[in-house]
Amino acid sequence: MKVCIYSRVSTGQQDTTNQSVVLSEWAKQRGFEVVKVYAEEESAWKSDHQRVLASLIADTRQRRFQAVLVWALDRLSREGALAILNLVNKLSSCGVKVPSCQESWTEAPGELTELLYALTGWVARMESQRRSERTRAGLARVKAQGKRLGRPPGSKDKRKRRRRQRFTAL
Numbered sequence: 001m002k003v004c005i006y007s008r009v010s011t012g013q014q015d016t017t018n019q020s021v022v023l024s025e026w027a028k029q030r031g032f033e034v035v036k037v038y039a040e041e042e043s044a045w046k047s048d049h050q051r052v053l054a055s056l057i058a059d060t061r062q063r064r065f066q067a068v069l070v071w072a073l074d075r076l077s078r079e080g081a082l083a084i085l086n087l088v089n090k091l092s093s094c095g096v097k098v099p100s101c102q103e104s105w106t107e108a109p110g111e112l113t114e115l116l117y118a119l120t121g122w123v124a125r126m127e128s129q130r131r132s133e134r135t136r137a138g139l140a141r142v143k144a145q146g147k148r149l150g151r152p153p154g155s156k157d158k159r160k161r162r163r164r165q166r167f168t169a170l
Contacts, residue, residue: 001031001032001033001066001067002032002033002035002064002065002066002067003027003032003033003034003035003065003066003067003068003069004034004035004036004037004038004056004059004064004065004067004068004069005019005020005023005024005027005034005036005037005038005068005069005070006038006040006052006053006056006068006069006070006075006076007019007020007023007037007038007039007040007070007071007075008039008040008041008050008052008053008075008076009040009041014041015041016039016040016041019071019075020037020039022071022101023069023070023071023101024037026069026101027069032067032069034069035064035065036059036064036065038052038053038055038056039052040052040053050077053076053087056068057090057091060090060091060094060096061094063094063095065096066095066096066097067096067097067098067099068091068096068097068098069099069100069101070098070099070100070101071100071101071102072100072101072102072103073098073100073102073103073106073117073120073121073124074120074121074123074124074127076088076098077121077124079121079125081117081118081119081120081121081122081125082118082121083121084117084118084120084121084124085114085117085118085121088117103116103120
């Protein structure tokens with residue numbers, strides 16, 4: 001069976017290599033032929049997100065593979081149950097399955113699988129929101145302690161730095 005791999009990380013500092021290596025090995029063990037690897041390295045919450053996913057969907061419509069292997073369903077979307085369910089249904093309507101390495105139930109037939117997709121999407125969204133809340137709370141605490149957030153003033157302003165250097169050179 002021809003398959004593709006879809007991996008996604010949330011920030012530019014992270015790397016999709018770990019997901020891709022495990023999924024490639026998983027495909028090899030099952031006798032699948034990996035025809036393409038889609039790797040997305042940006043936040044799922046940004047407005048211009050998931051251009052790679054759009055490319056995957058276009059290739060799905062052209063029937064280039066029969067399955068999209070993912071590390072976990074939350075790698076598809078953190079926008080909630082409906083987003084994951086819609087994406088899986090869109091891929092399924094093209095005859096493409098979405099097996100997840102971390103959720104073996106994704107390969108089981110039946111209506112219970114749809115419920116589990118929805119539940120997994122909801123959990124992913126809630127965890128993402130909780131992580132954001134914890135980050136904001138931590139930043140507020142640091143700011144309340146009088147510490148400066150962000151980079152030091154002038155660290156990115158080349159003009160100011162050059163003027164300062166010229167002035168000190170006099």
